[in-house]
Amino acid sequence: MKTKILFTLLCLLSTAASFAQRGGGNISGKITSADGNPVGGISVELVESGINAVSNHEGIFQFRNIKAGNYNLLISLRNHEEIRQTVTVENNKTAAVNMQISLQVGELQGIIVTGNKNSFKADRTSQSLRIATPLLEVPQNIQVVTNKVLASQSITSMSDGVIKNVSGATRLEHWSDVYTRVNARGGRLAAFRNGVNVTSDWGPLTEDVSFVDHIEFVKGPAGFMMSNGEPAGIYNVVTKKPTGIQKGEAAITYGSFDLLRASLDLDGKLDKTGKLLYRLNLMGQTKNSFRDYEFNDRFSIAPVISYQLDEKTLLTAEYTYQHVTMSDLGSAYVFSTDGYAVYPRNFSMSNPGIEPNKVGEHSAFVNLQHQLDDNWKLTAQIAHFNSKQRSSDIWPNSVQPDGKVIRDLYSFDGHIKNTYGQAFVNGDVNTGKVHHRILAGVDVGSKEALYDWGQMFQIDSANGGEFDAHAPNYGKPANGFPVFDRTTPLDQRAVSRVNQSYTGLYFQDELGFWDNRIRLTVAGRYTFVKDQDATTIESKKFTPRAGLSVSIDRSTSVYALYDQSFIPQTGRLRSGNPPKPITGNNIEFGVKKNWFDGKLSTTAAVYRIIKNNELSADPTSTPAEPYSLQLGQSHAEGLELDVMGEIVNGLSVVANYAYTDAYVSKVSESYGSVIAKGTRIAGFAKHNVNTWLTYTVQGGALKGAGVSAGFSYQIERSSWSWTTEPSRMALPNYFRLDGGLFWERKKIRLTANVFNILDEYLYTGADYGSYYYWQAEPPRDIRFSIAYKF
Incomplete structure (x- = not known):
């Protein structure tokens, strides 16, 4: 049935393309x-x-x-x-x-706007990724999700389906849109914003797309660009900047589950000379859920100012505030001893009487770009993040076969303060017949985080006061609701602390031979990290990088890459000892090609990543004691295919496939009895396929109208958590079909999107030994939006 539906959609798109008026x-x-x-x-x-x-x-x-x-x-x-x-x-x-x-x-460099509002394909990365090399010539798989793709899929935040545009990406721990954790290549992708690493245990707050220009996914180690980052890769959210064009856009979206969303994007000049520019993005949203008693309301404010100090110097300052008010963090989790998805999708084990959770995040960037001369450019940036959350998390104390559950409610307050500084130069010079693209720079940063999950209150009681999943009562629970201690400063009651500072120095030279047809990359990075808690621990390491990219013709290149990683970690081990840094290496081979006069790009890559000392959640821990395990060694091997761009005039595509095999290759002496050799890494699918097609009528009475359709298909999914191999119950394969209609003419765009068209019961989850837990995705979800440009 699914195959027939997909075949029909493809035939309709092909027919529409062939009958496009000229x-x-x-x-x-x-x-x-x-x-x-x-x-x-x-x-x-x-x-x-x-x-x-x-x-x-x-x-x-x-x-x-x-x-x-x-x-x-x-x-x-x-x-x-x-x-x-x-x-x-x-x-x-x-x-x-x-x-x-x-x-x-x-x-x-840095003046050209990456991508284009009318294109699914980008030819270069943003200035925040630091490299001046076109994507076709970079010896690594880098994919850019443009704002055109985000708009065509009605994506509203980083946790709202962005990953289907990138091969092999999966999402974990979606706490009602609080933060986004993306996995790929058998590990977590580090979260970056405008070139700084904002990754934390529970953060950053997921970015709203209203102030996002595009998102860059770098597969494999990114230390040569970013001075730090996971071996699996990073995703870099690039925010909107002033363009100097006087314009604006207002949009309203209405959808299922009482979604109401409004956004405003203003862009223009503050003086007649055009030296002082501004960009302002505002967003407000209310949204309930298909689950009972669940909601998520948020707003964001994002002003940006840029000033051209002289012909060669640009100063940009931006500030973003995001605020979320929502139901408790655990409201999406459902538990049973009988298996996955045994209750209706709208079932909730939470309670409407729990105090709403609130998260507020401030971030600020100041960026200076100075063209030293025709060949050299200096970029310097400082950034600061300050995020506070006042929240709680519901979790079962026990789950019985008859459906009776005793629920615990934990405090989950947090405060994150991160500060970053960067400076780097890009050079483009020749020595004889050799062309050099040079990158050199320094990164410094400090990360501080406090969390209090040490307060717990049992809201249900045994012997008749349990929560009965077969006959749920959402009134006041047997023991009522707690009043957590929030008069004591968080610094005094925190049970988890992070206090880390780092310095990174890096240098890269891309040497071009024979009119730049052959490019040899030689790079190195020195990283120094200091962790301060009860004791001070210092870590340092030099990691090299080598890459080779060869242009077969003007539109085709092949590449090879070797890179090493060194990532200090924060976590809580039962031994009380601090976790060791991640070390490892990546080997990658690939071929890239642009088709149809550069309108369509394809990338094929094979890789192998070895990681030592990786941290993972301890399956025996609880929210009150969220310990980690440190693995001995893990392997991730796979194949990735990515296609982005325009096939024919009006017909655009985003398609990808990934084969991933990630497993524990050496067991830790401490945890070999818990996680055995050969155990699959948590949180990925062995086969992952995504496609999104969009056709826009190019002429005639229907000019500007179009249709979109796509699917996501995951086979042999591993669960979120470590389980005994083989698991008692494997996660089923995942298939989701989405589509939409749109019409755009001059200043107005109308869009209607339908997600989960087949109304499948979709979920992710894990076997926790004594019970199963899962999180369901929404049923059929419809969104209507209207945008007006002025």
Whole structure:
């Protein structure tokens, strides 16, 4: 049945593509820099129609099927003079234009806006990833989820389906949108925002998409770019910045489960010269749930100011505040001794009388970019995060075969304070016939975190006062509700503390030979970390990196990579000893190709990652005592395929497949009896397939209308937690079908999306030995939105 539905959708899309109406004329242009080189990644707007095109690596851009008439082309680079050119379009003819930018190639890094609002594909990463190399030439699998993809899928936050756009990614511990944990390649992807590592045990607060421009996924070690990060990789959330174009957009979304959401995006100039620019994003949202008594309300404020100090220096300051009010953290968890999904999807073991949880996160960035000369650029950045949560977590004390449960309610207050500093230079120079792309820099940072989960209150009682899952009563529980001690400062009652500082120094030289057709990357990183709690522990290590990328032709490259990792960890071991740092290495081989004049990109990669001393949750721990285990060694091996871009005019695709095999290869002397050799790593699917197709009618009465459809399919899923191999009950395979309709014309866009079209009972979970637990996903979920541009 599922195969027939997918086949029908593909046939409909193919038919729509073949009957797309054509007419009018075309515009074909080329963009060059002041030194005569072609410039890719530049967005050109056809002012009268409001549509955009992006130049490819040869500087070529095109507009097709344009109605005959006179038009204005506009290039608006951030904080630089606008470039305009008129063009006349005639029926059945192609108008040729040339547009030159006043800057040289070396001055464009960080000015070109990555991706494009009308493209599923990006050719470069953001300036915050620090590399100046086009994605086609980087010896590593890096995927960029553009804002066009986010909009087409009606994604509202980092925990709202972003991962289906990247091969092999899965999501764990989704505490009602509090934070996002993404796994890939057998491990956790470190969470970055604008180039700084904001990962914590329970954080960062998941980013709302209202202030997100795009998201970059770097597979494998990213130390050569970021000075730290997990061996499995990172995801880097890049926030919206001023563009210098006076514009705005207001949007309203209404959906299932009482979703009501409004957002406003304002972008423009604060002075006539265009030196002082601003960007302001506001969002407010209320949302209930398909589960009884569950809700999640949030708002965010994100102003950004940039000032062009002189022709070569740009200063940008941004601030973001996110606030969440929601039901208790454990409200999504359901427990039973009989197996998974034995109760209805809307079933809850929580209680509406529990005090709502509140989380507030402040973050601030100050970024300075200075073009030293035509070939060298300096970037410096400081950032600070301050997040507080006042929350609780419900968890069972016991689960009986007859459905009787005694529930404990734990406090779960937290306070995170992180401060970061960065400085790096990018160079583009030649020595004889060898071309050098140089990256060198320093990272410093400190992370402080306090958590109090030490207060526990049993809200149910034995011998008649239990919560009965077969006949639930959501009134006041037998023992009532606790009043946790919050008069004592968190610093005094915290049961978990993190106090870590680090310094990283790194250098990379990408040497280009034979007109840059062959690129050899040589890099190294020195990391020094100090952990201070009851005692002070210092860790340091030098880790090398080597990569080779070869251009077979202008659109095809093959690569090989070797990289090492060194990641100090924070966690709580039963021995009382501090956890050892993660060490390991990554070997990767791949091939990248751009198709259809650069509109479509494909990446195929195979890899092997070895990690020593990785931490994982202790399956015998509880919320009151959340201990970790330190593994001996783990292996992750696999294959990844990623496809992004436009197949034919109007038909775009995001498709990926990943085969992942991750397992414990050596057991720890301390925990070999708990986690045996050969045990599968928690939290991934052996086979993971995702597809999203979007077709937009290009002409005629239906111009701007379109249809989207896609699916996610996971086979042989491992659970969230460690279990005896083989598990008593394996998680079933996962299949989800989504789709939507949209219409966009000039300033208005209407969108209707349906998630889980087949209304499947979808969930993730784990076998905890004495009982099972799971979290269900929503049933069929419909969203309508209208956006107005001005």
